[in-house]
Amino acid sequence: MRMSPARIWRERGARYRLEGSKCRKCGRVFYPPKPACPYCGSLEVEKVELPKRGKVISYTIEYTVPEGYRHLAPLIIALIELENGVKVLAPLTDVKPDEVYIGMPVEATLRRIWEESDEGLIVYGIKFTPAIP
Amino acid sequence: MFVTGVGMAKIDRHYDKGFQELVHMAVKNLVNDVKLFSPEAIVVGNMMSSSLFQQDSLAALVADAIGLRGRGGFKVEAACGSGGHAIAAGYALVASGLYNQVLVIGVEKMSDYPTTTTTAALAQAADFEHEAIYGTSFVALNALVMRLYMHRYEAKREDLAIWPVRMHEHGSQNPYAQLRNKITVEDVLKSAVIADPIRLMDSSPIGDGAAAVLLASEDVAGKISDTPIQIVGVGMGSDGLDLASREDLLNPMSVRIAAEKAYKMAGVGPRDIDVAEIHDAFTITALLSIEGLGFAELGESWKLIKDGRFAAGDKPSINLSGGLKARGHPVGATGVYQVAEIAMQLRGDFPGVKVGKADYGLAMNTGGVATLTTVTILKR
Numbered sequence: 363m364r365m366s367p368a369r370i371w372r373e374r375g376a377r378y379r380l381e382g383s384k385c386r387k388c389g390r391v392f393y394p395p396k397p398a399c400p401y402c403g404s405l406e407v408e409k410v411e412l413p414k415r416g417k418v419i420s421y422t423i424e425y426t427v428p429e430g431y432r433h434l435a436p437l438i439i440a441l442i443e444l445e446n447g448v449k450v451l452a453p454l455t456d457v458k459p460d461e462v463y464i465g466m467p468v469e470a471t472l473r474r475i476w477e478e479s480d481e482g483l484i485v486y487g488i489k490f491t492p493a494i495p
Numbered sequence: 496m497f498v499t500g501v502g503m504a505k506i507d508r509h510y511d512k513g514f515q516e517l518v519h520m521a522v523k524n525l526v527n528d529v530k531l532f533s534p535e536a537i538v539v540g541n542m543m544s545s546s547l548f549q550q551d552s553l554a555a556l557v558a559d560a561i562g563l564r565g566r567g568g569f570k571v572e573a574a575c576g577s578g579g580h581a582i583a584a585g586y587a588l589v590a591s592g593l594y595n596q597v598l599v600i601g602v603e604k605m606s607d608y609p610t611t612t613t614t615a616a617l618a619q620a621a622d623f624e625h626e627a628i629y630g631t632s633f634v635a636l637n638a639l640v641m642r643l644y645m646h647r648y649e650a651k652r653e654d655l656a657i658w659p660v661r662m663h664e665h666g667s668q669n670p671y672a673q674l675r676n677k678i679t680v681e682d683v684l685k686s687a688v689i690a691d692p693i694r695l696m697d698s699s700p701i702g703d704g705a706a707a708v709l710l711a712s713e714d715v716a717g718k719i720s721d722t723p724i725q726i727v728g729v730g731m732g733s734d735g736l737d738l739a740s741r742e743d744l745l746n747p748m749s750v751r752i753a754a755e756k757a758y759k760m761a762g763v764g765p766r767d768i769d770v771a772e773i774h775d776a777f778t779i780t781a782l783l784s785i786e787g788l789g790f791a792e793l794g795e796s797w798k799l800i801k802d803g804r805f806a807a808g809d810k811p812s813i814n815l816s817g818g819l820k821a822r823g824h825p826v827g828a829t830g831v832y833q834v835a836e837i838a839m840q841l842r843g844d845f846p847g848v849k850v851g852k853a854d855y856g857l858a859m860n861t862g863g864v865a866t867l868t869t870v871t872i873l874k875r
């Protein structure tokens with residue numbers, strides 16, 4: 363996998379701050395951010411920061427992981443519904459696979475998500491940890 | 496528009512064969528299937544030649560593998576749906592009047608590398624920037640959907656093991672199938688967990704394959720084949736590349752839209768289809784495909800499968816080839832295999848489980864988690 367500093371910098375909004383988009387026409391808010399509204403087709407959207415708390419609505423424990431992520435296996439990947447109803451797909455961290463359940467409250471935290479090598483580029487992003495309900 | 500000839504290579508771990516050898520195998524079988532072979536253009540369905548083999552310009556590579564240097568063409572990429580989209584592109588080239596005879600080939604090599612390398616390349620079917628960047632594999636995305644399905648519709652894990660058992664049953668009689676062993680529900684439930692709740696035996700195998708279909712206009716179809724099969728409907732649809740912003744993960748928009756277009760164009764509905772080949776890369780994919788195509792209401796397909804529906808002898812009979820699960824799923828080639836199989840079913844010479852007398856057949860192929868879908872309807 364190839365990453366450039368420009369790409370990491372360009373993609374920082376969604377991955378560092380959990381920025382989504384809000385449609386200026388229909389008002390829907392969604393993640394990941396896009397330059398157009400996937401629901402009404404409007405080309406006018408604005409960036410909004412999303413709430414950092416939500417609950418797990420589905421998840422998987424991934425045992426066979428792609429190259430570059432082996433040290434993280436098993437990976438827990440969850441689909442999370444944030445407090446405003448927007449959904450986000452992200453890894454869970456600081457939790458054991460058998461502790462995860464549908465409905466589990468979680469909150470976002472900034473973590474290292476990928477590194478090129480010991481001396482290469484590092485990509486940071488949002489992961490979710492268990493939260494107190 | 497007619498399918499005037501088909502050819503397939505047995506899906507396997509072909510360590511001794513590259514793209515050219517695989518394509519050559521399939522096209523040699525096609526040449527034996529037709530009276531006249533002189534395609535004017537080549538469309539290649541393939542997903543990973545670039546990511547795994549650093550090879551683009553695939554149509555030129557293919558042309559030289561089958562003695563057709565000089566013919567124009569291109570590669571079509573729509574992840575695991577590349578083959579079905581190649582059929583749609585080939586259809587358009589002939590329907591537009593640009594050519595009378597177009598060769599559509601699907602080819603994929605998946606077995607040369609360790610599973611983790613292939614897994615990383617397959618994950619490129621997902622939204623890289625926001626989902627695959629976390630190490631989310633393609634299996635994991637489908638596993639999220641499967642857990643949601645089981646949760647919402649109260650389906651038990653063992654209920655969802657019936658499908659792969661049936662696919663192996665069908666595959667055991669298909670000489671082109673990669674997996675020809677029979678399995679039991681217990682085998683599925685004991686197999687290794689890849690991404691919970693998806694187990695190894697819920698998943699299509701990694702394999703290499705190539706399939707070819709010769710499309711021709713009405714003007715020349717009779718010269719090429721004594722048993723041309725008509726293509727009466729073609730539809731395409733898409734859904735969000737990412738899963739997070741989708742309206743409902745259990746209501747596959749791309750399948751619904753592609754099916755609506757194809758049914759309308761053919762002037763038929765789900766009840767008219769006698770035989771279908773659908774995309775079942777994972778058990779959950781089969782359920783969503785059956786529901787998206789209108790063969791079952793949302794949330795009902797697993798119950799109907801439990802009751803024995805969609806097996807050989809039912810209408811529609813689904814995946815008599817063994818499906819992606821047992822026939823195999825060389826990703827970019829799969830959609831071409833499906834159209835070849837349906838054409839053979841309608842001709843009555845499919846070499847595995849036969850549907851019997853059938854008028855309408857349907858092939859449904861999708862890339863990503865029902866991200867890019869094609870539906871093709873054929874008529875005897």
Ligand SMILES: [Zn+2]
Pocket residue numbers: 385386387388389390399400401402403404
């Ligand atoms: Zn909108």
